[in-house]
Amino acid sequence: MSDSDHHHSHEDGSTLTDIQKRVKALESILVSKGLVERAAIDQIIEHFEHKVGPHVGARVVARAWVNPEFKHALLKDATQAINHQSDFPEVGQHLIAIENSDSLHNVVVCTLCSCYPWDVLGLPPVWYKSAPYRSRIVSDPRSVLKEFGLKLSVGKKVRVWDSTAETRYLVIPQRPVGTEAISESELAKLVTRDSMIGTGVASFSAESKDHG
Amino acid sequence: MSDSDHHHSHEDGSTLTDIQKRVKALESILVSKGLVERAAIDQIIEHFEHKVGPHVGARVVARAWVNPEFKHALLKDATQAINHQSDFPEVGQHLIAIENSDSLHNVVVCTLCSCYPWDVLGLPPVWYKSAPYRSRIVSDPRSVLKEFGLKLSVGKKVRVWDSTAETRYLVIPQRPVGTEAISESELAKLVTRDSMIGTGVASFSAESKDHG
Amino acid sequence: MDSIHDLGGMDGFGPVRPEHDEPVFHEKWEGSVLGLQRSILYLGLWNIDVFRHAQERIRPNEYLSWSYYERWTHTLIATALERGLFSDEEFRSGIADAVSSSAPLVPLTSRDTDKAFVRGNFEREGMGEPRFCVGDMVITKELRITGHTRLPRYARDKIGTIIAIRGRHVFPDAVVSHGKEDPQWLYTVEFEGSEIWGEAVDSTVSNLIDAFEPYLLRPEYD
Amino acid sequence: MDSIHDLGGMDGFGPVRPEHDEPVFHEKWEGSVLGLQRSILYLGLWNIDVFRHAQERIRPNEYLSWSYYERWTHTLIATALERGLFSDEEFRSGIADAVSSSAPLVPLTSRDTDKAFVRGNFEREGMGEPRFCVGDMVITKELRITGHTRLPRYARDKIGTIIAIRGRHVFPDAVVSHGKEDPQWLYTVEFEGSEIWGEAVDSTVSNLIDAFEPYLLRPEYD
DSSP, X not given: OOTHHHHSOOTTSOSSOHHHHHHHHHHHHHHHTTSBOHHHHHHHHHIIIIISSHHHHXXXXXXXXXOHHHHHHHHHOHHHHHHTSTTSOOOOSOEEEEEOOSSEEXXXXXXXXXXXXXXXXXXXXXXXXXXXXXXXTTTOHHHHHHHTXXXXXXXXXXXXXXXXXSOEEEEEOOOXXXXXXXXXXXXXXXXXXXXXXXXXXXXXXXXXXHHO | OOHXXXXXXXXXXXXXXXXXXXXXXXXXXXXXXXXXXXXXXXXXXXXXXXXXXXXXXXXXXXXXXXXXXXXXXXXXXXXXXXXXXXXXXXXXXXXXXXXXXXXXXXXXXXXXXXXXXXXXXXXXXXHHHSHHHHHHTTTOHHHHHHHTXXXXXXXXXXXXXXXXXXXEEEEEOOOOTTOTXXXXXXXXXTOOHHHHHTSSOOOOOHHHHHHO | OOOTTOOTTOOOSOOOOOOTTOOSOSSHHHHHHHHHHHHHHHTTSSOHHHHHHHHHTSOHHHHHHSOHHHHHHHHHHHHXXXXXXXXXXXXXXXXXXXXXXXXOOOOBOTTSTHHHHSOOOOXXXXXXXXXXXXTOEEEEOOOOOSSOOOSOGGGXXXXXXXXXXXXXXXXXXXXXXXXXXXXXXXXXXXXXXXXHHGGGSOTTEEEEEEEEGGGEEOTTTO | OXXXXXXXXXXXXXXXXXXXXXXXXXXXXXXXXXXXXXXXXXXXXXXXXXXXXXXXXXXXXXXXXXXXXXXXXXXXXXXXXXXXXXXXXXXXHOOOOSSOOSOOOOOBOTTSTHHXXXXXXXXXXXXXXXXXXXXXXXXXXOOOOXXXXXXXXXXXSOEEEEEEEEEEEOOHHHHHHHSOOXXXXXXXXXXXXXXXXXXXXXXXXXXXXXXXXXXXXXXXXX
């Protein structure tokens, strides 16, 4: 496949682009050989479109905020802690929770490919898989975080975790101030995807309280 | 300038490619502003097409082979040594001659761009400026040299010179055996461009002797 | 191999561009590619390390020009052809040969897709103790191999500290080079940012990687 | 900056492909680009270091996809626009503004092209002695800067030996970052191949670079 494949499509009158044709061809031969079932593929798509996603991780974080015992277990072994809760979906081994504090900010990357805690965050966003993020977050985290609108205080320690093996990292952002009276399920709504990667923080404003 | 510039030319009916148009546009505005003279450009092209080239370096190497005093001076300060000879073209400062021997092979690269001793070798070949050569010759010189058909003996020392500053390196290949009776100008014909970069050696066969 | 995939510390790619309200898939075929990748890995002919290594072998200009799922598509087809999952002719025609010579493989069906959703466990029980303890200083090797490795260039030949032992895991370098799991102890190693980036980074930054035991040396002993 | 131009030690680009009987130029426009580059440098508005740094800022996928003279063309136009040699409007129209605001520049003419053929001399006389002697052991810095540098990544944080002192030369890092020549002593440093590439390289190989004094530290003293 060369560059030109992407630029000169539609020459045969088909409305499919070259990449679409290649994916279709791959699927066809695998189905024809009985190696892949179309219904299974549809279920996988359905799973990633509607079942997993940052809402899973957000519920985990919210519970950690309100339940010190769960948080303790989560920081010890996130996989076990989550799988012991009956109302969370099962997650794979070696999920590791890392906690932000007043003195420490954590941020996660995979410089070598695009490792990401799919179980709890769903599929990674395009920027997480992109060269700009993978190249710069390790050497210049403060500038990159600034581009996300996150300005860390000068003395704060920054740990950049590169997911180079089959361990997966979930950042536990700090609980926003002023949320003492808020329920666990409402707290989960404050936990953004980026806050669990470390490129954002969980935040709370009077306005969001009014609407909650 | 994006990729598509290169792929979608000729849409205006012109027979020029996009890159040709851009070069023409650059030349036009510079000439129009009186900053560049077309005749000077033509002379520069003429110079690199017909005046400088590996034949210059080859003559330097051949003289070093037959004239020990010149060789001594060349290895001490190649620029001075060459500029002191009335029949060589003038070369710039900081040309450095490095000599191959039975125990040492030298090879030259510019990993950061394409620095090359233009004065004595002319313009560098495409492969010298290419990513495969620049990336691999420093870390795996023996394999790369093998691709050039050059198999070095196992114990031979290999020095890989990366032209990272304004110094320029000219390899003095070993004089082939059996060339004792050959004149300096005939010897120069045995000195290839690659032998002066270090990706080749000067060689001599009975056959070439017959023709010489 | 140290190809373009090893991006940590490179400059020149411009700013990160987050997309507001990014959809899970930007085009329908991207979902199909994901489904195909999961289904193919389920067959067990090769693992995630082999898939990653195939990505590393994409030519650098294509690696940078293609989108993520374009890279996946390319890699899935190339690896399937390489490993004989189907032939060139079968791929072109879309029709399976009458006589299939491949080993009996159990495809992923819609009854058991759940199995494909929980991440595989790469930890392996075994004899032996980890060589390093939490708190130990280690030096990462200057490791240049033609095969696959998970030690990024930026973290080589650097002094760091073990902050956690993660168990004994399948060693990706071994899986790719000779198909064996050869499990190794896995550690999280922390480096001062200045150890890696020199004066370019402020003293509050540290970098952490997960490093397999063969990547690590004991200072002054090895 | 450590962009894609810093290729030493990267894998994945495939074999070197020498071309038999390669012509000096493959297409006529390539010669024009070379002539234009020489003519523009002759104007003295910027030097070769600035031109190199402009190449480094080409986006990596374009750097790898474009040919050498395509990169030059791009860089010449971009730098000329950046430095105000002509305006966007002038470039598009091909017509110089009636009133030119640029400083009086002396163009290279066919009478004196010889001057453009001898390489410029970047050595600068000056006070002071070199800090290192031939035979000294040195450590290269772990140098990561956002501007221009001529210390390749593969040769950073490595122990080597000074084998030659090359004089006091214009410092490229300074020229690009603040337009001053700031001359520095230049040394040729030799490294054992294993110091740089670990066990991947046999013991007969050594790597040499030309390194400016600010790139070098004295072991255990600095």
